[in-house]
Amino acid sequence: MQPIMIHLEGIHKTYAGAQPLHVLKGIDLDIAEGELVSIMGASGSGKSTLLNILGILDDYDEGDYYLAGTLIKNLSETRAAEYRNHMIGFIFQSFNLIGFKTAVENVELPLFYQGVSRRKRHQLAMAELEKMGLTDWAQHYPNEMSGGQRQRVAIARALVTRPKIILADEPTGALDSKTGIEVMELLKRLNREERITMIIVTHDPGVAAQTNRIIRIKDGVIEK
């Protein structure tokens, strides 16, 4: 058994409001290092909330969340930003690249926030783009690229900081099936070759079937 990367224990989350919404009702989950896991569930099941908590984008009300042995709880915004920056790589459905920055500048951005020197981060970003086969596209802006290329830039951006986990929110959702398959192949290869723990949120059973383990969420709890 591999060492545990993610350990969730009794996670509860309620969104306050006129009608408080109890979204997560006690989630217990362990994910080992190097695993490729998919999270499935209908919309409104709480899978996005779970992803936000895993990504330290959102706080939770009850329970404990350990990421690589570190308790992630009641963090200040600054601490949360630091952990996100160092430990987590995000891949979004809509790529979320910054439109007025070139591909290489987008990939450099997390390193910029880490305080890596200018030359060093350019080097690292270029190396990452090369792995994605995008060396020639480094100086192009996102709107000059295809969806598959953009997602590969986003993957390069997620990987450039050598994160402990990759969180992918519907990574193939905005792509046509052929490109979607390519991106999945890429993610699988990264998981296999670089031993990066990967969590993919998806609707698509085809995508989920390619992962080691499927976690199904329904009404705020994990289905057994």
Added chain:
Amino acid sequence: MRVDLDTYHELLETLLRNKTRSFLTGFGVFWGVFMLVALIGGGSGMKEMLNNNFEGFATNSAIIWEQPTTKPFHGFRKGRMWVLNTGDLQRLREQVPQIDVISPMANKWGVQVVNGDHKFNANVKGLLPDYAKVEAPKLYYGRYINDMDIAQQRKVCVIGKKVYKSLFPKGGDPCGQLVRLDSVYYSVVGVDYGGGSMNINGSAEEAVCIPLSLMQRAFNMGDDIEMIAITAHKGTAISDITPRIREVIARAHDIDPTDEKAVMVFNTEVLFGLMDNLFEGVDLLIWLVGIGTLLAGAIGVSNIMMVTVKERTTEIGIRRAIGATPRTILTQIISESILLTGVAGMSGIIFAVLILQMMELGFTEDGIVQSHFQVSFWTAIGAAALLAALGVLAGLAPAARAMTIKPVDAMREE
């Protein structure tokens, strides 16, 4: 903030991405600073110009002259003409101890002054040396009339600038040369270049000053005097002693001591007070308008930045998701604001300084600056500091809003 070329690159990029908007926003600040600096400079220049008019004039002085009576008194009808005389000087000296200088003046208009072929229609003033304490002469050549001139009844004169230029067109020191007034020759002892626009009995530039006693004899004036200029001791307000002065003079001439028209006492203090008040008002207005315009500019910056932040919600969210701390975002927004206000404001200062310099050049005669419009170095530094502060303030509200953007919110806003 970490020193990184990309930080600045990024700032510039953000502002340049929306050139028109940045320019228009910056223009508000530019105009505000320009107004403030130009008004401060212009205001002080105008003040100096106006003060030039009173140049050399004692501020606590008064001038007394005679006019027909307006009230019947001691059996005399109103409307009677009377004349000041040398005796009044003695009476004032003895009965109004608060007076410092008492200087009489006799006057004759349109007397021809001749030097060889050159003629000038001057205005002859008979004075005592004390008069210099009321209206200070600016002697370009020679000296002023002195006590020996009076005692020995010397035929000497001090000529004004225009008289000098007309009679001695070749220039040079005219002292010792003779000029003719009517049928009498006087030796020039000095040239007076003084000449504010505030004058007693005509401009000093067109005057020929000779000793009073000589004038009274040469022009058959007896002991008549045209007017008396006085200055008060320090700490005494002219207005306090005005009734006393009037009473002393009126009694000797059988005039109603309450007849303010007959014994005119013109108090320059009032005039100076008026000027001071005027300038205080103008100063207040300058600051009000200047600061107001500048504030409006800064608020404009703040507003636009607010919109920009709103527009960039997604971008800020992405940055936050991949590791930007709230502090980084805060610094970025405030830096943008400072850069925008700073660049626009500095251009405003530079433009204002240029305009003021041109005005100053326009008011320069013979290489002598007549009026200083230029603001001081420290005023400019102060304006720059004010700008930096405004930049931070303008950035605060938008930055606060940017800080509240959570990475999750940004992703939602698809």
